Amino acid sequence: MDPIDSSEELSDLQVSKDAIIETVAEAVLSQQKPVAVTDADNNVVGAVHSSKVIHVLFGSRAETENNE
Numbered sequence: 446m447d448p449i450d451s452s453e454e455l456s457d458l459q460v461s462k463d464a465i466i467e468t469v470a471e472a473v474l475s476q477q478k479p480v481a482v483t484d485a486d487n488n489v490v491g492a493v494h495s496s497k498v499i500h501v502l503f504g505s506r507a508e509t510e511n512n513e
Contacts, residue, residue, distance in 0.1 A: 446482050446491035455481045
């Protein structure tokens with residue numbers, strides 16, 4: 446999750462800050478804009494970008510393959 450950038454327009458999709466990345470990855474990756482991350486009270490506490498999801502899911506594997 447990244448801090449909120451007030452100059453950035455967010456997607457209409459929102460995900461919980463407690464969501465497991467594997468459960469929301471497909472939805473986040475289908476969005477063209479960053480997705481709002483909300484707390485239990487539905488307050489926006491951050492944003493997640495598709496590039497961050499890709500890095501979390503595949504980043505360490507891609508780095509290992511490039512070093513071999």
